[in-house]
Amino acid sequence: MFNDLVNQDELYYEALKYYANILTPFNKQVTKKIAEILALNLPVAMIRPSHGIIWRQNPLQIVERYQQWAQNYQENQITIVYDTMWNGTRKMAEAIAAGIQEADSQVQVKLFNSARTDKNDILSEVFKAKGILVGSPTVNRGVLSSVGRFLEEIRGLSFKEKKAAAFGTYGWSGESMATITKGLSEAGFTIATDGLRLLWNPDAESLARCADFGKAFAISCQ
Ligand SMILES: Cc1cc2nc3c(=O)[nH]c(=O)nc-3n(C[C@H](O)[C@H](O)[C@H](O)COP(=O)(O)O)c2cc1C
Numbered sequence: 001m002f003n004d005l006v007n008q009d010e011l012y013y014e015a016l017k018y019y020a021n022i023l024t025p026f027n028k029q030v031t032k033k034i035a036e037i038l039a040l041n042l043p044v045a046m047i048r049p050s051h052g053i054i055w056r057q058n059p060l061q062i063v064e065r066y067q068q069w070a071q072n073y074q075e076n077q078i079t080i081v082y083d084t085m086w087n088g089t090r091k092m093a094e095a096i097a098a099g100i101q102e103a104d105s106q107v108q109v110k111l112f113n114s115a116r117t118d119k120n121d122i123l124s125e126v127f128k129a130k131g132i133l134v135g136s137p138t139v140n141r142g143v144l145s146s147v148g149r150f151l152e153e154i155r156g157l158s159f160k161e162k163k164a165a166a167f168g169t170y171g172w173s174g175e176s177m178a179t180i181t182k183g184l185s186e187a188g189f190t191i192a193t194d195g196l197r198l199l200w201n202p203d204a205e206s207l208a209r210c211a212d213f214g215k216a217f218a219i220s221c222q
Contacts, residue, residue, distance in 0.1 A: 017124045077108040123154070137168050159189065177197040196213040
């Protein structure tokens with residue numbers, strides 16, 4: 001029940017998840033309201049929200065975090081979100097991740113399969129990222145449904161000042177890359193590079209192109 005009685009990493013993981021998934025669209029209002037309340041100069045002994053933990057030890061620590069999170073927060077992280085049927089797009093994602101890491105050994109790279117990971121956890125990792133890469137094979141001239149759902153979720157959250165690009169495999173018509181790029185753009189992301197689209201399951205030469213694509217993206221995020 002109290003902030004001083006729980007594991008601090010877990011507490012802040014959950015607090016960030018709450019902010020990322022619920023409050024991101026209201027960054028401006030959060031900043032304004034905090035300033036308004038701090039200006040009252042009230043002695044704050046405890047913060048007891050209508051839901052969530054009670055902050056009784058150094059209660060203003062969470063207010064300071066909210067101030068940071070409300071400033072279009074980002075860490076030195078690139079998040080890759082993809083789905084796949086036969087692992088072609090997964091192989092692309094992994095080769096892209098390796099390319100990013102080669103270009104920039106400091107940046108944290110995280111990969112998520114959008115059909116297998118809790119969506120709120122993924123959105124927390126998008127919140128923390130300075131750039132995201134989203135991948136799907138083309139399916140019936142569109143994207144896999146978990147990627148379609150993800151694009152809808154990021155559209156609603158209005159993330160700002162983040163770079164993005166699309167990738168994926170295809171068999172004949174290859175619409176997924178354009179669908180993802182459009183979704184990212186409509187969600188307010190800056191499209192950093194043209195996407196990467198590969199025919200069928202990638203071979204060694206195609207995987208080398210993925211690594212180059214990852215390197216170029218990492219550089220565009222610096
Ligand atoms: C049900 C189904 C629908 C597909 N529809 C399309 C399509 O409309 N256009 C296209 O270019 N490829 C289409 N494909 C081919 C896939 O995009 C291709 O097999 C791709 O390499 C699969 O990627 P993955 O290994 O990441 O699952 C379809 C494949 C399946 C199984």
